[in-house]
Amino acid sequence: MSAQIIYDQTGKNPEFAVIPWDEYQQLIHQDGADDEEMIPFNVADYIDNPIKAMRIKANLTQVQLAELMGVSQAYIGKIERANYSPTDNLLSRVEQTIHTHQTG
Numbered sequence: 775m776s777a778q779i780i781y782d783q784t785g786k787n788p789e790f791a792v793i794p795w796d797e798y799q800q801l802i803h804q805d806g807a808d809d810e811e812m813i814p815f816n817v818a819d820y821i822d823n824p825i826k827a828m829r830i831k832a833n834l835t836q837v838q839l840a841e842l843m844g845v846s847q848a849y850i851g852k853i854e855r856a857n858y859s860p861t862d863n864l865l866s867r868v869e870q871t872i873h874t875h876q877t878g
Contacts, residue, residue, distance in 0.1 A: 825868050826854040832872045842871050 776797070780790040793801075829839050829850075836850040843850075853860055860868075 823854055824865060825850075825860055828868055828872055829854075832876060834872070834875070839868070839871070842875050843867070 776794060778792040779788050780792065781787060782789045829836070832839075834842075836854070837847045840847045840850045852858060853864065
């Protein structure tokens with residue numbers, strides 16, 4: 775694979791890799807890449823917190839989700855902490871709020 779590496783302003787840390795279009799097409803058509811649903815790695819990092827995962831997948835900030843749910847950002851932050859166990863009712867409410875936002 776041939777890639778052009780683009781470094782940050784210091785010239786020390788790589789920031790981007792540019793690859794030829796044909797190589798990109800090969801990568802996206804490899805096994806598993808054609809699945810209906812793919813979870814980006816940044817969402818998978820938060821999978822132990824389903825509310826945070828749903829919010830990130832929906833491309834919402836804590837503030838945006840809080841506004842949609844009629845609660846404070848502090849409340850969203852609290853329920854996204856690792857030591858908080860959301861109820862099934864709360865999970866359902868968050869899921870419904872996000873679904874309504876995306877389809878509404």
